[in-house]
Amino acid sequence: MSAKVFAITASINPTEFQAMLQLYTYFRSSAAYRVRIALNLKGLPYASIPVHLVRHGGEQHGADFARINPAHLVPALVDGEDTLSQSMAIIEYLEETHPTPALLPLDAAGRARVRALAQAVACEIHPLNNLRVLRYLAQELKVDEAAKIKWIQHWITLGFTAFEAQLAHSASTGEFCHGATPTLADCCLIPQIYNARRFDTPLEAFPHLLRIEANCLALEAFAQARPEAQPDAA
Numbered sequence: 474m475s476a477k478v479f480a481i482t483a484s485i486n487p488t489e490f491q492a493m494l495q496l497y498t499y500f501r502s503s504a505a506y507r508v509r510i511a512l513n514l515k516g517l518p519y520a521s522i523p524v525h526l527v528r529h530g531g532e533q534h535g536a537d538f539a540r541i542n543p544a545h546l547v548p549a550l551v552d553g554e555d556t557l558s559q560s561m562a563i564i565e566y567l568e569e570t571h572p573t574p575a576l577l578p579l580d581a582a583g584r585a586r587v588r589a590l591a592q593a594v595a596c597e598i599h600p601l602n603n604l605r606v607l608r609y610l611a612q613e614l615k616v617d618e619a620a621k622i623k624w625i626q627h628w629i630t631l632g633f634t635a636f637e638a639q640l641a642h643s644a645s646t647g648e649f650c651h652g653a654t655p656t657l658a659d660c661c662l663i664p665q666i667y668n669a670r671r672f673d674t675p676l677e678a679f680p681h682l683l684r685i686e687a688n689c690l691a692l693e694a695f696a697q698a699r700p701e702a703q704p705d706a707a
Contacts, residue, residue, distance in 0.1 A: 494519040495551040497541055499526045499533075500703035501671075503599055503664035504560040505548040509703075510660045511564045513694035515571050519550075523705030526604055561595050564657060576657045587651050590639065590658035594665045598632035602668060626674045629665070633679050636662070640681040648688050655689060663689050667700065 496512065496519045498505040512519050524547050525532045532538060533545045542549040542558045550557045550566075557563050568576050577584045600606070602625050610616040610624065640646045650658035666686050669676060676683060689695045700706055 495522055496520065497522045497524050497538070497547050497549040497551075498703070498705075499524055499547050500700040500706040502526065502547050503668050504546075504595075504603075506664035506667065506698060506700065507560045507595075507660045508548045508550065508563050508567075509698035510655075510663065510695055511567055511576060511657075513697050514574060514576065514655055514660075515567060517567070517571060521704055523703070525705065561591065564660060568657075574654065576655070576660065578651060578656070583645065583651060586643070586645060587656045587658045590636065590650050591656075591661040593632060593636055593639075594661040598629055598665055599668075601628040602672075622672055625668075625672045629669045629672075629674045632665075633669070633676075633682060637679045637681050640685075646681065649685055655692070655694075659685065659689050662686070663695060 494512070494517060496505070496508060498509065498521055500523070509521075524538055526547070531545075533542075533547060539545060541551070541556060544558060546558065548558075548560055548563060550563045552566075552570075557566055564576065577587055607621060607625070610621055611618075616624070640650065645651050647653045649655050650662060662682065663686060666676070666682060690699075696702065
């Protein structure tokens with residue numbers, strides 16, 4: 474199932490726009506990428522509102538966006554009078570408000586496994602490689618570009634090694650991270666693999682990850698969420 478995505482510059486009736494989910498996003502943000510995948514998997518139309526994290530020192534630091542999210546981070550999702558932040562909380566919100574198709578298994582053990590895999594990316598790998606950390610390394614600690622890339626590759630490789638082992642040793646691993654349909658874990662994994670490729674991280678040691686990546690990217694919901702497919706990627 475695919476979702477219809479509107480760019481903020483598109484001609485949208487103001488009443489229709491206000492009634493839609495509005496996603497503040499950046500095409501290369503892996504956290505926003507997760508939410509785009511989840512919205513697409515659930516077939517939810519949304520207005521994509523780009524916030525450029527680099528241009529003019531970062532549009533996320535402007536006063537207008539600070540009113541949306543005082544943490545100056547994307548994604549943020551506006552649903553009527555509610556504004557939500559943090560990608561994992563947003564996806565759990567979508568799961569509760571639009572439970573079909575489910576991104577979490579029905580059984581408690583399955584839900585715990587999927588959340589653990591998702592959090593391995595969102596809490597262990599991604600925070601060490603996000604834009605704020607990389608800027609601090611370069612600007613404050615004066616780490617050169619080669620050392621910065623080595624830092625990124627180290628933490629991704631460490632995290633992916635554990636992730637690969639979890640997949641390899643579980644009978645619950647299927648075509649996707651858990652079973653035969655995409656879950657929250659896949660929503661998190663695919664953007665992180667995209668980041669790994671951006672920074673030339675070797676991936677040959679992770680055959681389960683690569684197989685699942687291929688299965689995910691064959692689905693329209695994942696393809697439409699890819700960074701290069703976003704309205705602000707040009």
